[in-house]
Amino acid sequence: MRNLELFNTASVDHLLWSTDNDITQLNSPALSIFTDFDHSQPMVIDSQTSAVKTSEIMEKTHAFMRLVVDGKNRFLGVITKHQLLHRKMVKMANKFNSNLDELLVTDMMVPREELQSLDYEQLTSAKVSDVVRSLQENGLHHILVIDHQQHHIRGLISANDVARKLKVPINIEQPPSFMHIFKAAI
Numbered sequence: 001m002r003n004l005e006l007f008n009t010a011s012v013d014h015l016l017w018s019t020d021n022d023i024t025q026l027n028s029p030a031l032s033i034f035t036d037f038d039h040s041q042p043m044v045i046d047s048q049t050s051a052v053k054t055s056e057i058m059e060k061t062h063a064f065m066r067l068v069v070d071g072k073n074r075f076l077g078v079i080t081k082h083q084l085l086h087r088k089m090v091k092m093a094n095k096f097n098s099n100l101d102e103l104l105v106t107d108m109m110v111p112r113e114e115l116q117s118l119d120y121e122q123l124t125s126a127k128v129s130d131v132v133r134s135l136q137e138n139g140l141h142h143i144l145v146i147d148h149q150q151h152h153i154r155g156l157i158s159a160n161d162v163a164r165k166l167k168v169p170i171n172i173e174q175p176p177s178f179m180h181i182f183k184a185a186i
Contacts, residue, residue, distance in 0.1 A: 024165035030126035033162045034145060036155045044069045047076055051092075051103040055084040064160065065142050067153075068109045075153055077109040078142070084108055117144040120154045128162065132170060135159050141172050 024032050045054050045066040058066060058081055068076045092107055093100045116138065118131070123145055135143060140159070147154040163170040 023167070024128060024162075026127065026129040026132065026166070028128045030123045030128055030131045030157075033128055033131060033165055034123060034155055034157055035161065037153065038155070042067050042153075042156075044073075045079060045105055046071070047104065047106050049105050050101060051084060051089050051105050051108045052101060054079060054105040054108075055081070055089075058084065065158070068105055075112055076106065077111040078115060078144075079105050079109040080141070083110065115144060116140070117146045117153075118157070120145050120147040121149070128166070131157055132159075132162060135162070135170070136172060139173055 043061075043063055043066050045057065045068055047068050047070045049057075054066070058064070058079075063081075065078060065080045068079055070076055089100055089103055089108065093103055096103070096107070118134070123131075131143075135141070135157070142159070143157050144153055145155045145157065146152070159170050159172050
């Protein structure tokens with residue numbers, strides 16, 4: 001075993017920023033924008049965590065989204081900062097006739113049954129532009145990638161990550177609901 005020498009960092013105030021010139025472009029392979037759970041751990045939250053605590057954790061870790069799992073790490077759904085807005089939690093607490101502190105992350109999440117995903121095999125032959133179009137057309141900030149052959153969630157794609165890699169903003173608008181169409185017609 002080797003003893004490693006520690007150094008004082010008081011005089012070091014600069015961070016190294018990547019100069020990687022491998023810029024992602026719209027015609028780049030879609031796998032270049034894919035967060036593969038085979039290589040990086042998914043950001044998860046336990047299903048028994050309160051909604052308020054989940055919001056605090058996400059704020060402290062600067063996470064926009066987390067995957068919700070049960071005690072056996074089975075995937076249950078997705079939670080985003082948008083679902084954890086204070087007004088939405090108050091509305092849900094009122095609906096359940098409970099206190100805000102009693103709400104669990106599972107009360108606020110989007111269950112897996114309501115989520116759409118891309119297939120990993122399909123992604124291997126797609127371009128970044130194909131994924132961007134799919135995100136925009138479906139009003140999605142995140143999209144899961146599933147591996148049908150292995151029957152598991154392989155990873156995800158985040159519109160924010162794609163925008164950062166492309167170095168251009170990606171406008172994601174929610175598709176109009178019936179209520180939006182109804183109000184526009186009046």
